[in-house]
Amino acid sequence: MGCWVMAGITFREAARKKILWTALLAGLGFLALFGIALHYQIEDFGAHSTAPFIRYQILSAMLMVGLYVVDLLAVVMTILTSVDTISGEISSGTIHAIATKPIPRWQILIGKWIGFVGMIAGFVALTFGGTIAVAYWVGGVMPENAFHGALLVFLECLLALSVTFMFGTWFSTLTNGVIVIGLHGLAFMGGWLEQMSGFTESARLVAVGVVTSLIMPSESIWRRAAFEMQTPLAGSLPFSPFANVSIPSPTMIGYAVFYLLVALAVAVYHFHWRDL
Amino acid sequence: MNHHAIQTAELRKEFGNKVAVRKLSLTVPRGSIFGFLGPNGAGKSTSIKMLLGLVKPTSGEAFVLGERAGDVAVRRKIGFLPEHFRFYDWLTPAELLRLHGRLCGMAAAKLRERIPVMLDLVGLTPHRDKRVHDFSKGMMQRIGLAQALIHEPEIIFLDEPTSGLDPMGRRLVRDVIRAQRERGATVFLNSHLLSEVEVTCDNVAFLKDGEVVAAKDLHALGGAEVHVVVRARQLSPQVVAGLAPWTTAASVEGEQLTMTARSSDVLPDVVRHLAASGADIYSFIPERASLEDLFVRIMGEDRGL
Numbered sequence: 001m002g003c004w005v006m007a008g009i010t011f012r013e014a015a016r017k018k019i020l021w022t023a024l025l026a027g028l029g030f031l032a033l034f035g036i037a038l039h040y041q042i043e044d045f046g047a048h049s050t051a052p053f054i055r056y057q058i059l060s061a062m063l064m065v066g067l068y069v070v071d072l073l074a075v076v077m078t079i080l081t082s083v084d085t086i087s088g089e090i091s092s093g094t095i096h097a098i099a100t101k102p103i104p105r106w107q108i109l110i111g112k113w114i115g116f117v118g119m120i121a122g123f124v125a126l127t128f129g130g131t132i133a134v135a136y137w138v139g140g141v142m143p144e145n146a147f148h149g150a151l152l153v154f155l156e157c158l159l160a161l162s163v164t165f166m167f168g169t170w171f172s173t174l175t176n177g178v179i180v181i182g183l184h185g186l187a188f189m190g191g192w193l194e195q196m197s198g199f200t201e202s203a204r205l206v207a208v209g210v211v212t213s214l215i216m217p218s219e220s221i222w223r224r225a226a227f228e229m230q231t232p233l234a235g236s237l238p239f240s241p242f243a244n245v246s247i248p249s250p251t252m253i254g255y256a257v258f259y260l261l262v263a264l265a266v267a268v269y270h271f272h273w274r275d276l
Numbered sequence: 277m278n279h280h281a282i283q284t285a286e287l288r289k290e291f292g293n294k295v296a297v298r299k300l301s302l303t304v305p306r307g308s309i310f311g312f313l314g315p316n317g318a319g320k321s322t323s324i325k326m327l328l329g330l331v332k333p334t335s336g337e338a339f340v341l342g343e344r345a346g347d348v349a350v351r352r353k354i355g356f357l358p359e360h361f362r363f364y365d366w367l368t369p370a371e372l373l374r375l376h377g378r379l380c381g382m383a384a385a386k387l388r389e390r391i392p393v394m395l396d397l398v399g400l401t402p403h404r405d406k407r408v409h410d411f412s413k414g415m416m417q418r419i420g421l422a423q424a425l426i427h428e429p430e431i432i433f434l435d436e437p438t439s440g441l442d443p444m445g446r447r448l449v450r451d452v453i454r455a456q457r458e459r460g461a462t463v464f465l466n467s468h469l470l471s472e473v474e475v476t477c478d479n480v481a482f483l484k485d486g487e488v489v490a491a492k493d494l495h496a497l498g499g500a501e502v503h504v505v506v507r508a509r510q511l512s513p514q515v516v517a518g519l520a521p522w523t524t525a526a527s528v529e530g531e532q533l534t535m536t537a538r539s540s541d542v543l544p545d546v547v548r549h550l551a552a553s554g555a556d557i558y559s560f561i562p563e564r565a566s567l568e569d570l571f572v573r574i575m576g577e578d579r580g581l
Binding site: 275 | 291328329330332348351352354356359360375376379380
């Protein structure tokens with residue numbers, strides 16, 4: 001019961017504070033921009049009488065870039081909207097009137113988590129689904145395994161959310177934000193290092209990438225999603241940013257799920273035992 | 277049924293090397309209004325947080341309404357107004373009360389009936405459509421009081437409940453506290469406003485350096501020693517010496533007699549003795565030690581300035 005009350009109030013807070021609407025507006029803005037870009041590209045194809053096969057590959061690549069932006073936007077939105085929810089209420093003392101109510105502390109934390117999960121699901125559905133719909137409507141292209149890709153992007157957001165919650169039970173809002181953004185940046189860097197290993201054929205570069213993925217597996221989830229969604233030809237291009245140079249295995253996705261659950265469990269445990 | 281609303285035994289809390297509460301042993305009777313007094317940094321807020329389960333004690337035991345402090349079951353019977361009264365200020369007062377009521381497990385129908393009553397009780401009915409972030413400090417305190425009472429708790433912890441209120445607000449809080457006692461609830465009051473405590477509380481405990489150094493029954497204070505200043509003529513040394521059965525000290529300087537009577541009960545005997553001895557009495561002023569005097573005596577003077 002307490003979980004659902006907290007989930008509802010978290011959702012309502014985002015709506016009342018205009019966080020939800022701002023995020024949705026940003027998502028819609030992106031979709032409009034993406035649609036315009038695709039439209040102009042198609043007009044230019046006509047002017048240069050580009051071959052249909054090349055057209056399809058270029059539009060598919062643009063779709064992948066669009067989905068990559070959706071992924072980045074969703075993760076950043078997840079971190080920014082949730083970074084203050086635990087640490088902010090602890091430091092302001094707002095938590096005192098809530099944590100003295102007859103609900104276990106884990107229900108407060110999990111309730112808030114569920115509230116954010118609902119919001120993120122809506123955001124990913126709108127922006128991810130919207131990008132695919134725009135690409136199909138304007139350019140007539142569809143990604144491979146779109147649903148699977150969307151689930152992986154959603155998983156990446158849940159991972160970022162759980163890690164943000166975990167550090168929020170320890171640190172102030174600012175410190176929490178720096179840590180989580182820093183970790184995601186590290187994962188981002190690691191992912192690109194692995195991609196670069198495709199050009200340099202450096203096993204050590206791959207090792208560095210794998211280690212960073214173990215420290216924070218968020219970017220490896222995206223690379224798996226990209227592998228699942230792109231056309232076989234686009235994936236085989238070595239100079240593409242989404243090249244299938246070092247594809248995270250299903251085991252890595254399993255590791256990311258495990259990581260997420262551990263982060264959430266640690267958040268619950270620490271929130272239960274800490275002084276407020 | 278346990279007759280104590282609160283019972284603690286050598287409760288201790290350390291934050292790193294700092295000892296916030298040294299050895300808190302406290303007993304609060306059910307149905308009473310209990311004042312918890314002490315200077316800044318004495319450990320009052322940490323003690324309250326331990327009783328509410330917000331802070332885990334380093335050692336010692338605490339029971340609230342016979343159950344271990346902080347247990348979910350006992351929290352159902354507790355109301356709490358925190359010192360800094362920070363709430364979800366993007367809600368309206370009615371929405372805030374609904375949230376806190378639902379967290380207390382109240383049914384929607386009961387809440388529909390109770391929320392207008394509570395808003396009326398704390399004088400916020402005219403402001404029911406405003407957002408809490410538009411509230412003044414005093415209004416925040418009023419809505420905080422309402423959320424603490426929404427589920428009719430058996431024990432209410434009020435941490436500085438009148439600090440932001442005007443005189444009317446203070447009177448309202450005083451009346452609300454008394455009404456809680458009348459319905460059988462216990463009120464645990466932490467306040468720096470000693471005059472408020474004096475007129476509201478039944479018992480007080482003085483906390484110093486994380487330890488209870490004194491406890492008083494305020495109703496029994498009337499039986500304590502009373503300082504009396506008398507202006508009179510014809511005060512012979514024999515007259516003053518004759519006051520010994522009723523006083524612990526007496527001295528004369530010109531027309532002014534100052535004495536410490538054993539209790540207010542003996543004052544009529546003192547007046548009769550003075551009149552019978554031929555003294556011409558112009559004024560007789562008993563000055564009972566206020567709670568503030570008692571506080572200063574127990575805590576010592578503040579030498580900060």
